[in-house]
Amino acid sequence: xxxxxxxxxxxSLDDPELSIDDRVKLESHLQNCVKCRKLAAEARAxxxxxxxxxxxxxxxxxxxxxxxxQIRLAAKSKAPTExxxxxxxxxxxxxxxxxxxxxxALFSSKPVxxxxxxxxxxxxxxxxxxxxxxxxxxxxxxxxxxxxxxxxGNFVFTMVATHTSSFxxxxxxxxxxxxxxxxxxxxxxxTFTLISGNQIRxxxxxxxxxxxxxxxxxxxxxxxxxxxxxxxxxxxxxxxxNASGPAELNIASAPVELEIIASDTPLPxxxxxxxxxxxxxxxxxxxxxxxLDKPLILNGN
Amino acid sequence: MNNxxxxxxxxxxxxxxxxxxxxxxxxxxxxxxxxxxxLARLKxxxxxxxxxxxxxxxxFRHLKSFDCNxxxxxxxxxxxxxxxxxxxxxxSRSVPSTDLVTEVLLKDSENEDTNPQIMNLRRESWRRVxxxxxxxxxxxxxxFVLRVVNEMAYQDIAEALDLPLQTVKNRIFKARSxxxxxxxxxxxxx
Numbered sequence: 001x002x003x004x005x006x007x008x009x010x011x012s013l014d015d016p017e018l019s020i021d022d023r024v025k026l027e028s029h030l031q032n033c034v035k036c037r038k039l040a041a042e043a044r045a046x047x048x049x050x051x052x053x054x055x056x057x058x059x060x061x062x063x064x065x066x067x068x069x070q071i072r073l074a075a076k077s078k079a080p081t082e083x084x085x086x087x088x089x090x091x092x093x094x095x096x097x098x099x100x101x102x103x104x105a106l107f108s109s110k111p112v113x114x115x116x117x118x119x120x121x122x123x124x125x126x127x128x129x130x131x132x133x134x135x136x137x138x139x140x141x142x143x144x145x146x147x148x149x150x151x152x153g154n155f156v157f158t159m160v161a162t163h164t165s166s167f168x169x170x171x172x173x174x175x176x177x178x179x180x181x182x183x184x185x186x187x188x189x190x191t192f193t194l195i196s197g198n199q200i201r202x203x204x205x206x207x208x209x210x211x212x213x214x215x216x217x218x219x220x221x222x223x224x225x226x227x228x229x230x231x232x233x234x235x236x237x238x239x240x241x242n243a244s245g246p247a248e249l250n251i252a253s254a255p256v257e258l259e260i261i262a263s264d265t266p267l268p269x270x271x272x273x274x275x276x277x278x279x280x281x282x283x284x285x286x287x288x289x290x291x292l293d294k295p296l297i298l299n300g301n
Numbered sequence: 302m303n304n305x306x307x308x309x310x311x312x313x314x315x316x317x318x319x320x321x322x323x324x325x326x327x328x329x330x331x332x333x334x335x336x337x338x339x340l341a342r343l344k345x346x347x348x349x350x351x352x353x354x355x356x357x358x359x360x361f362r363h364l365k366s367f368d369c370n371x372x373x374x375x376x377x378x379x380x381x382x383x384x385x386x387x388x389x390x391x392x393s394r395s396v397p398s399t400d401l402v403t404e405v406l407l408k409d410s411e412n413e414d415t416n417p418q419i420m421n422l423r424r425e426s427w428r429r430v431x432x433x434x435x436x437x438x439x440x441x442x443x444x445f446v447l448r449v450v451n452e453m454a455y456q457d458i459a460e461a462l463d464l465p466l467q468t469v470k471n472r473i474f475k476a477r478s479x480x481x482x483x484x485x486x487x488x489x490x491x
Contacts, residue, residue: 007474007478008470008474011474011477011478011481012474012477016452017454017455039481042481042484043477043478043480043481045484046433046477046480046481046483046484047449047477047480049429049433049484050430050433050449050450050480051449051450052426053426053427053429053430053433054337054340054426054430054446054450056422056423056426057340057346057423057426057427057430058333058336058337059423060329060332060333061329061332062350063328063332063335063336063350063353063354063357064325064328064329064332064357066350066354067328067353067354067357067358067361068322068324068325068328070354070358071321071324071357071358071361072321074358074361074362075321
C-alpha cells in the first residue's frame with residue numbers, strides 16, 4: 001500500500017466501529033509507513049489522555065448519591081407510581097364536587113368562623129385604664145393568667161392565628177376566659193370595636209357575639225408615599241374612632257401604606273374628607289396635614 | 302440476578318411500580334454519560350455535577366412520560382440539555398465559550414475526597430480536560446465526548462443529538478484531528 005490512507009481512517013484506528021477490511025488494510029500500511037504510524041500514535045495518545053483525564057475528574061457515585069438523596073425525599077411526598085396515577089384520576093373525578101362544596105361554604109349566608117385564635121395579647125390603650133382597680137400604664141401588656149379580671153378603660157386585644165385581628169375594648173367588664181378560641185367577657189358595659197383583621201368571635205355577657213368589620217378601619221398607620229404631591233406634616237398618623245387624640249396602638253398586623261394625595265386632582269379611588277364647617281379649603285393647602293384632627297371617611301379599597 | 306442484567310426498561314418499570322432504589326441503578330449506569338455530556342459545555346466541575354444531579358432528579362419526576370420504545374439515553378440527554386440551556390440563560394458566567402483556560406472556574410465538590418493529593422489530581426485532570434475540550438469547536442465537542450468517553454455507537458449519538466449519521470462521523474473525525482494537532486502545539490509550548 002503505497003498511497004497513504006485517508007486521515008479519517010487513520011485516526012479511527014482504535015474505533016471499534018472500524019470495519020475489519022479497513023483495519024487490516026490500515027495495519028498493513030502502518031507497518032511500512034513511518035509518517036502515518038506517527039500520526040496514528042499521536043491521535044491515539046491525545047484521545048487516551050483525554051479519556052484518562054475525564055476518568056480521573058469523574059468520581060463515580062457523587063452524582064448518584066446526591067440525586068438519590070433528593071429522589072428519596074421527593075418520593076416520600078409524591079412517588080411517580082401507577083398508584084399515584086390512579087389517585088390523581090380519583091382526584092379529578094372528585095375535584096368538581098369539592099369545588100362546589102367549597103364555593104357553597106364560601107358564599108353561604110351563615111358567616112364562616114374565620115378566626116381560630118392560638119394566642120391572645122392584651123395591652124392597655126389609654127392612660128386611664130385599670131385592671132382590678134389598679135391603674136395600668138399606657139401600652140402595658142396585661143397578664144391573663146389569673147382570671148377573672150376586671151377591666152376598666154381602653155384595652156386592645158390582639159388575636160394571632162393564621163390572620164392577626166385586633167379589637168378594642170372601651171368601658172367596664174370582667175374578662176373571665178382567655179383560652180384558645182375562647183374570649184369571654186361578663187358584666188360588660190363596654191364598646192368592642194374591630195380595629196384590624198376580618199372578624200372576631202367573642203362571648204359577651206353569656207352571648208356569642210361577632211365583632212365585624214367596621215365601616216372605617218382604624219388603628220392603622222397612614223404613611224405618605226414618597227414623591228406624592230402635597231407634603232403631609234406628620235410621618236405617621238394614627239387615626240382612632242373613639243379615642244380623644246392620636247394613640248399609639250400596639251397592633252401585630254403590618255401597617256398598610258396608603259397613597260395620600262393632598263390636592264384637588266381627581267383621585268383613583270373615592271376619598272371623602274369631611275372638613276369642619278369653618279374650613280374653607282379643606283385639602284388644597286399643601287402645608288397642612290388633612291388627616292389631623294378631622295374625621296375621615298374612606299370609601300373604596 | 303445482577304442489576305447489570307436488567308435492561309433500562311425493566312429498571313424503569315420497577316421504579317414506576319414503586320421500587321425507587323432501582324433508579325439508583327439507572328443513575329449508576331448513566332452518570333458518567335451525563336457528566337461527560339455536560340463537560341462538553343461547562344467549565345466548572347461543580348456546575349457539571351449539580352446539573353447532572355438535577356438531570357436525574359428531573360428524569361425521575363417525569364419517568365411516567367418516558368416512551369419505552371425510545372432510547373433512555375437520548376431522553377436523558379434531552380433533559381440534560383434543557384436544564385443546561387436554562388442554566389446558561391440564568392447564569393451568563395457559564396455561557397459556553399472558548400475563553401482562556403486560566404479563566405476556568407474550579408470549585409471543590411462538596412463530596413470530593415478529602416485527600417489533598419487526590420483532590421489535586423482531580424483538579425489538575427479537570428483543568429486539562431477543560432483545556433482540551435476548549436481547543437475544539439463547540440459543535441464537535443458533544444459527539445466527540447459521547448464517542449470517546451462513553452463509547453456510544455455513532456447511530457446512537459446521531460439519535461441523541463438529532464444529527465445525521467454522517468455529520469456525527471465527520472465531527473468526531475474533526476475533533477480527533479484537531480485534538481492531535483492542539484496537543485502537539487501544547488507540548489511544544491510547554
